[in-house]
Amino acid sequence: xxxTTLINAVNVxxxxxxxxxxxxxxxxxxxxxxxxxxxxxxxxxxxxxxTIQNEFPDHYILxxxxxxxxxxxKYKWIIDPIDGTVNxxxxxxxxxxxxxxxxxxxxxxxxxxxxxxxELFFAEKGQGSSLNGNKISVSEKINVINACLxxxxxxxxxxxxxxxxQVFERFIRKGIPVRRLGSAAIDLCWVAAGRFDGFYEHKxxxxxxxAGYLIVEEAGGKVSDFKGNKFSHYQPHVxxxxxxxxxxxxxxxxxxxx
Numbered sequence: 001x002x003x004t005t006l007i008n009a010v011n012v013x014x015x016x017x018x019x020x021x022x023x024x025x026x027x028x029x030x031x032x033x034x035x036x037x038x039x040x041x042x043x044x045x046x047x048x049x050x051t052i053q054n055e056f057p058d059h060y061i062l063x064x065x066x067x068x069x070x071x072x073x074k075y076k077w078i079i080d081p082i083d084g085t086v087n088x089x090x091x092x093x094x095x096x097x098x099x100x101x102x103x104x105x106x107x108x109x110x111x112x113x114x115x116x117x118x119e120l121f122f123a124e125k126g127q128g129s130s131l132n133g134n135k136i137s138v139s140e141k142i143n144v145i146n147a148c149l150x151x152x153x154x155x156x157x158x159x160x161x162x163x164x165x166q167v168f169e170r171f172i173r174k175g176i177p178v179r180r181l182g183s184a185a186i187d188l189c190w191v192a193a194g195r196f197d198g199f200y201e202h203k204x205x206x207x208x209x210x211a212g213y214l215i216v217e218e219a220g221g222k223v224s225d226f227k228g229n230k231f232s233h234y235q236p237h238v239x240x241x242x243x244x245x246x247x248x249x250x251x252x253x254x255x256x257x258x
Contacts, residue, residue, distance in 0.1 A: 003124070005055045006099060006111050012047040013081055013097035014115040016040055021116065022091045038089055041065055044081035044097060052077055064207045076102040078233070080207035083112075084183030093117060098185035100210035100233075107233070110211035112185045121189040123218040129192050138221040138242035139194040144252055147197035147245055150179045150187045154203040164202045167253055184238070188212025191240050192219035198241040198249050200226075206233040216240045226253055 020040035045065050052059065056077075061069040063079040077099060082088050084095030093116035101109040112121040121136075123129040129136050141147050149171060153164045171178050179196070181187055185208065187199045192215045210233040213223045222243040223231040228250050231238070241249055251257045 001055065002101060002109060005052060006101060006109055007120075007122070009048045009051045009077075009079075010097045010099055010111045010113040010120070012051050013044040013099075014113045016044040016047050017082055017088065017095065017097060018115045019043070021088065021093075037065060038082070038085060040088065041082045041085060045079065048079055048081055048097070048099065062206060064205070074104050078102060078107075078206050078210040080185060080211075083185040083208060084181075087182045092182070094181050094183050094186055096183060096185055098207065098211045100214060102210070107210055107214045110214040112189050112211050112215065114186060119189075121192065121215050123192075123215040125214065125218070127218065129215045129219040131189075131193055136193045137219050138192060138216070139197045140244070141197040141242060142244045144198070144245050144248045145174065145176060148177050148179070148195075150181060150190065150196045150199045152180060152182065152184055152187065152201045152204075160202075162253075162255055166255075167200070167202075170252060170255065184208040185212045188216050188238075188240055191221055191242070192216045194219075194242070198239070198245055200239045200249065200253055201237075203236045204238050205236075209233045209238050213238075213240070222246045224250075226250070 025039040045063055058071050058073050060071045060073045060076040080098040082095055083098045088095040096112050096114040098112045100107050108125040110123050121131055184204055189212055190196045191199050213233055216223050223240045225235055226237040239249055
């Protein structure tokens with residue numbers, strides 16, 4: 001029932017994304033420049049919440065726009081009704097619905113659906129990851145210098161040592177391709193599918209990373225914070241790789257290459 005409800009939830013959310021895509025809709029701005037929320041985000045979220053609450057009214061929910069719907073439950077649904085809202089608002093088809101299910105603090109199931117490309121990524125703890133029902137796995141690259149990477153930047157630039165621009169410059173000056181798609185959930189799924197060899201970002205929220213994290217790990221990859229510690233979707237730093245370049249990526253990010 002959990003899987004059925006999860007798939008139904010991403011489908012109804014994606015139907016709202018599709019209904020509004022390249023159409024006229026209202027757009028407002030949250031805290032920080034270009035941190036957008038659209039009429040479609042709210043419509044997607046409403047449809048997703050209705051689908052989940054019809055089946056599991058006692059489950060805890062954390063959703064980007066609605067915030068926390070607190071329940072005394074071991075289950076928590078972590079929802080991004082549209083990940084890549086700026087892309088969506090500009091008619092760029094790299095945007096998706098991202099939903100993860102947490103049980104006793106551990107992500108056990110996840111789905112990310114981009115209806116524009118008809119790509120549904122799914123993972124269940126211990127059961128592997130799939131794209132449109134077909135098993136996927138991470139790439140085989142063993143050196144960062146030969147890798148294709150992807151990243152994102154926070155809307156409010158963090159004035160920190162070794163921040164996003166400094167790390168980005170470090171890769172670019174060595175000729176390493178680093179893409180910037182505008183959807184962390186899709187970035188993570190594309191690492192899982194072997195399209196990218198690694199993804200890093202300095203500041204993400206739980207709804208950005210929770211689903212993609214499980215999809216990467218179940219595809220054979222590795223996800224950690226920037227210190228190499230076990231990943232938690234409740235902290236901001238994300239490094240996801242094929243596993244083979246993970247330790248070297250940590251050195252690049254932390255500027256500790258010998």
